[in-house]
Amino acid sequence: MRNLDLTSLRSFVAVVESGGVTRAAQAVNKSQSAVSMQLKRLEDLLGVALHERRGRQLVLTEAGDQLLVDAKRMLAINDDVFARMTDHAFEGEILLGVPSDIIHPIVPVALKRFHAEFSSIKVQLISSYTRVLKDKFKKGEIDLILTTETNLDVGGETLKQTALRWVGARHGKAWCVEPLPYVASRYCIFKNPSLQALKTAGINFEVLSHVDSDRAAEAIVTADIAVTAMLEGHHPEHLECIATKGKLPDLGAQKINIYGPLHESDYAQRLKDILGNAVRDI
Template identity: 80%
Template sequence: MRNLDLTSLRSFVAVVESGGVTRAAKAVNKSQSAVSMQLKRLEDLLGVALHERRGRQNVLTEAGDQLLVDAKRMVALNDEVFARMTDHAFEGRIVLGVPRDIIYPIVPMVLKIFAAEFSGVKVQLISSYTSNLKENFKKGEIDIILTTEAELDAGGETLKQTSLRWVGAHNGKAWCAEPLPYVSDRYCIFNSPSLRALKTAGISFEMVSHADSDRAAEAMVAADIAVTTMLEGYHPSHLECIDSKGKLPDLGVQKVNIYGPLQESDYAQRLMDILRKTVQDI
């Protein structure tokens, strides 16, 4: 029993569909001579001519027409089986927790790289406050978390130290007002160090609002109604770090930390490596 060569059948289909050996060679990533040899070998194996000259055109013979139908089906079946057998759709699942203030630009960059390498691993993203993420991590409900905090807990790793900055509207004047109008998400971890710094510096301030979300706080800051505090490099493009010429107190630095599972799978380890590099490169 003789066996048909799928590579030759693929080249044969490519020649017919593309209209010639030159284009077919590019489609199957082979040289023109290699494709021509495959077609000749296929004809020799079957003992029939697959093409014939009609005037200036090279057309399929009756045998070629018959083979084309079966060749397409065989190539398609081959590709279907290969895709199914090598599909890692159920390779795994991992839960990643990231604070809202550093979602951008970190997460899109990380997920894009990770998805290209582990298309079969599903990543569930949870965005919340550092305190909530750490609590859920301890319960085992989240596999890997990034945090923004002043200190590092046991089992964690500091990836970067970033300045905490006063942030306002572009060319805004709210920071010049007395008392200083301040707004923030009521659960933001930066509230305590920011307000403590104002009190220490003897600067009067007014809590314009305890917003229920960071987006609501951003809206008030963008309207130049108040100022807030964010990590340098992670503030949205419609806001800017304030250069107060020393009028507002320095807020020091905060750590971007990572916590992961004690026993890491290959893909969990790789995700942590991508997170490390991305955070450190920003």
């Protein structure tokens, strides 16, 4: 199987559209002799005459008319593929900060949708505590952040208010123990309001340990050694919200806020919109 040369086809189309070899040579940035040679090679390859002389005019033969239609289509496909594969207009990177306690199920859903629309954009996910993320955002180190907090700072937007719930092991009994065993990571933003709620309700409690990560606290809760506080709908499947029947105080609600993006771009704004929809759909 022999292949048609796209460069020769481009010269052939230029000759037809410009009305002659001289103008075509200028259009494709080649010499007249080079263009004439390309036309001759096409005719030799196909075994047909593409042009014929009628007086001083060079007109297409029937075979030339047919090739012109196919050549334009082939060149259009070539140019479209090349443009799409080499178009770097939307390449870039977004630094997204999200507290670890709300990564699931928000982030997987949002990133999947975003990647389908902007596959060439790299999203670097930074997981940390709300106060750390807000500090980095103020310093310009992160483009876009989600937070969990009771208030909203200037420039932010509240996407949803979600109940803060007591959480324990599935079918666990730790919440019935006195004093109430409680665990949370050292920097958990829900720790202080949870302990304050217990104090206000006059419930004795014991903070088992000040662990350094949410996963460590989660392990202790999973073992039914203690309880903790998490946003409703964001706890792991192996834990459950405790139906305390009034034995433990209500923890109120927390805001899920979004700040940014710091730089204006279509893709950054689109990621913000997708995150907002993902939060609201939970």
